[in-house]
Amino acid sequence: MCGHVLTVDCGHGSLDVIVVNSNLGGGLDLYASAWEQATGNAPPGETKCSVQLSGSNPIQGEGPRCYYAPDSEMDNAWFRMVGVFNVGARMVTGATLNGVAGAFNGVQPYFAFQGGPIGGDGQVVFSFNDGSTFATLLRDCVREQAKQMWS
Structure with a gap:
């Protein structure tokens, strides 16, 4: 959630x-x-x-956006951790990077990908509970260094 x-x-x-x-x-x-x-x-x-x-998006803008996990390594050719926000009321059921499934720990909204080398041209595909998908290139994922906590 x-x-x-x-x-x-x-x-x-x-x-x-x-x-x-x-x-x-x-x-x-x-x-x-x-x-x-x-x-x-x-x-x-x-x-x-x-x-x-709610079907509302938490971050201004339309449609899904891929994000790097804050504090994660962003240029490590052997490890990436990304998630997707602005998915409305859909639930993310999985993610792949270049066809390889990411590991999801169930507590944070990010998927970990290991192996490599992993370049910025890698394609990340997020799957949703309604059967739809969202695909983007790894280089287009937002690189936000600071965590934002809402209250």
């Missing part, structure tokens, strides 16, 4: 939030500013909310 937009309603109006990491134990953890807005400044703790997957 990383990188997806969820619409959360805890009885104080709906709020769109961006998933920044996966809570493998279940539930939804909100940053303080989102918690206060969603719950009407309720004390910290647990509350019941409705949560729906």
Whole structure:
């Protein structure tokens, strides 16, 4: 769910939030500013909310965008880690680089590719749960060095 937009309603109006990491134990953890807005400044703790997957894109722009994982090696000819954002309500089910499947750890929205040499002309193809795909060249993936955390 990383990188997806969820619409959360805890009885104080709906709020769109961006998933920044996966809570493998279940539930939804909100940053303080989102918690206060969603719950009407309720004390910290647990509350019941409705949560729906939104079709909104988390980053300005139309259509999918390939990104390098922040802090990952970007010019290593033997290892690359990339993901895709702005996929609307679709779920990414897999990714290949030059036809070789990437490893996905389930916690972060990035796929790791090992082997090589891996050049910038390599084609990355992301597959989605609706059967569609998005293909791009590795050199066109966004190289963002800083992590952005939303709250």
